[in-house]
Amino acid sequence: MRVAIIGAGMAGLTCASQLTEAGHEVTVFDKGRGPGGRMATRRVEHGGETYRFDHGAQYFTAREMAFQTQVRAWEADGIVAPWPAAKQGAWVGTPAMNAPIRAMADALGARFGTRIHALERIGETWRLAGADIAESFDAVVVAVPAEQVAPLLAVHTPHIAEAAQAIDSNPCWTAMIAFDGRVDAPDTLRDEGAIGWAARNSSKPGREADQECWVIQADARWSRAQLERKADDVGTELLAHFARAVGDLPPVLFSTAHRWRYAMCEKNDAGALWDADQRIGACGDWLSGPRVENAFLSGIALARRIEG
Numbered sequence: 001m002r003v004a005i006i007g008a009g010m011a012g013l014t015c016a017s018q019l020t021e022a023g024h025e026v027t028v029f030d031k032g033r034g035p036g037g038r039m040a041t042r043r044v045e046h047g048g049e050t051y052r053f054d055h056g057a058q059y060f061t062a063r064e065m066a067f068q069t070q071v072r073a074w075e076a077d078g079i080v081a082p083w084p085a086a087k088q089g090a091w092v093g094t095p096a097m098n099a100p101i102r103a104m105a106d107a108l109g110a111r112f113g114t115r116i117h118a119l120e121r122i123g124e125t126w127r128l129a130g131a132d133i134a135e136s137f138d139a140v141v142v143a144v145p146a147e148q149v150a151p152l153l154a155v156h157t158p159h160i161a162e163a164a165q166a167i168d169s170n171p172c173w174t175a176m177i178a179f180d181g182r183v184d185a186p187d188t189l190r191d192e193g194a195i196g197w198a199a200r201n202s203s204k205p206g207r208e209a210d211q212e213c214w215v216i217q218a219d220a221r222w223s224r225a226q227l228e229r230k231a232d233d234v235g236t237e238l239l240a241h242f243a244r245a246v247g248d249l250p251p252v253l254f255s256t257a258h259r260w261r262y263a264m265c266e267k268n269d270a271g272a273l274w275d276a277d278q279r280i281g282a283c284g285d286w287l288s289g290p291r292v293e294n295a296f297l298s299g300i301a302l303a304r305r306i307e308g
């Protein structure tokens with residue numbers, strides 16, 4: 001089959017890799033400027049320096065055998081490494097969190113900067129409404145966050161759209177800060193007031209060790225309460241919370257904040273959804289659980305359903 005995959009996150013790319021291996025002709029589209037999805041890395045040029053911040057997923061674990069095997073293969077390729085500062089069994093992408101996403105996207109020739117607005121059925125095939133898409137497809141996989149599924153699938157597979165609409169995801173405000181000197185704190189902090197998690201990004205393997213880059217993530221409750229505030233104000237406030245948690249801070253060289261409106265979804269046991277009549281499927285963390293590993297497992301589950 002010619003299969004279109006909408007969404008080049010862990011779920012979509014895993015499904016795409018499996019289907020390619022099984023002999024299908026797969027094309028992956030993503031609206032983002034570059035590879036990452038919620039495993040994104042922000043690259044910033046400022047004051048003659050290049051700073052990088054993993055501002056989405058902070059690390060991942062591998063509990064299931066299938067994901068452990070995949071992580072070992074990535075480790076052999078030098079694109080992931082353990083990061084015990086987070087916890088025993090924690091892994092990160094190297095030199096940046098998005099490295100495994102980038103590797104899969106490159107191998108598949110994923111097309112970035114392509115937002116899909118709608119699907120259109122023409123006879124037995126599917127056309128995608130988005131910039132510069134001339135091809136038609138036999139099947140479509142939607143691998144986007146739950147809240148972004150309905151606009152694509154409400155007309156053709158309302159049962160999948162409804163399942164996605166029933167999911168609620170927590171937001172996460174994230175501050176990214178480069179300091180001029182070392183912060184006197186351990187490499188990771190958890191649950192300090194409004195802060196759910198803070199990490200010295202530059203302590204991860206393969207990062208610029210001479211920089212002092214921090215990622216500070218507010219907890220879900222605080223993020224929800226501040227959802228519609230300006231990023232600059234939220235960044236300033238998270239910095240103040242951080243100072244309360246660790247004491248005096250060195251001068252700030254660079255700071256910005258990002259709002260993840262749909263960061264972490266609920267747990268779900270569906271795995272993946274596949275409508276064999278329409279030849280439309282859905283995968284993503286929202287069908288499994290709020291973790292990188294869940295997104296991977298959902299991508300595998302959908303490829304298996306499609307293969308029958």
Ligand SMILES: Cc1cc2nc3c(=O)[nH]c(=O)nc-3n(C[C@H](O)[C@H](O)[C@H](O)COP(=O)(O)OP(=O)(O)OC[C@H]3O[C@@H](n4cnc5c(N)ncnc54)[C@H](O)[C@@H]3O)c2cc1C
Pocket residue numbers: 006007008009010011012029030031032036037038039055056057058059060061114115116117143144145148172174217260262263264283284285286289290291292293295
């Ligand atoms: C702040 C934060 C912290 C987290 N911390 C952790 C952690 O520590 N450990 C952990 O395991 N997990 C963590 N997670 C969760 C983890 O990142 C996700 O579960 C996982 O990456 C989801 O993968 P996915 O493929 O389902 O979705 P995504 O990575 O969101 O991929 C979906 C892709 O679809 C694209 N897209 C959406 N709509 C369209 C459209 N219309 N057209 C084209 N493309 C579209 C998006 O650009 C995106 O690239 C965190 C997430 C966030 C945001």
